[in-house]
Amino acid sequence: MFESVGYNRIKTKENGECILSENGKCRIHSCKPETCRSGPFTFDMNGDMIVIYLKHEQICPVVGLLKEVPDAYRQQYELAVQSITHLVRNLTDDELMRICIIDEPETEKVAEVPRQDRHSL
Numbered sequence: 243m244f245e246s247v248g249y250n251r252i253k254t255k256e257n258g259e260c261i262l263s264e265n266g267k268c269r270i271h272s273c274k275p276e277t278c279r280s281g282p283f284t285f286d287m288n289g290d291m292i293v294i295y296l297k298h299e300q301i302c303p304v305v306g307l308l309k310e311v312p313d314a315y316r317q318q319y320e321l322a323v324q325s326i327t328h329l330v331r332n333l334t335d336d337e338l339m340r341i342c343i344i345d346e347p348e349t350e351k352v353a354e355v356p357r358q359d360r361h362s363l
Contacts, residue, residue, distance in 0.1 A: 259301075282308065283322035284349060285330070287342050290357045292330055294323060295349035323355055330357055 245253045253261045262269050282302035286293045299305040308315040330338060 280322040280325045280329075281318045283319065283326065283352075284346055285326045286346075287330075287338065287357070288354070291354045292326060292357050293351060294319075294326065294353040294355065295346065296352045297346070298348040298350070301348045319352070323353075327355065327358065 255261055255263075260268070282297040282305045284295050284297060286295065297305060304318075308318055333341070
C-alpha cells in the first residue's frame with residue numbers, strides 16, 4: 243500500500259490517482275495523509291517561497307465545487323496552506339527536494355506564501 247520514493251507515500255494508480263480512491267471517493271476517509279489534508283492543493287518550492295497550486299478537476303472532482311462556492315474554496319485553501327507550511331517545516335531538505343521533483347502538470351498556480359524558518363517556529 244505504501245512506497246518510498248525518497249519519502250513515504252501511498253502508492254498511486256497508473257493514472258496518478260491514489261490507490262485508495264474508488265469511484266472518485268476515498269475508501270478510508272478517516273485516515274488522510276498530508277496530501278489529502280491539503281485537498282486539491284499541492285505545492286512546489288521557489289527559493290524561500292512555497293508556491294501553491296490547485297489540481298485540475300479531472301484529477302480531483304472537488305475542485306469544481308470549490309470554484310462554485312467561494313467560501314468553501316477559501317476555507318479549503320486556508321487549511322491547505324496551514325497543512326503545507328507545516329509539512330514543509332517538518333521535512334528534511336532531502337525529503338523536500340524529492341517531493342518537489344514530482345511533476346504535477348495538471349495544476350494551476352494560485353498563490354505564493356513565504357517559507358517560515360523551521361527553527362523560529
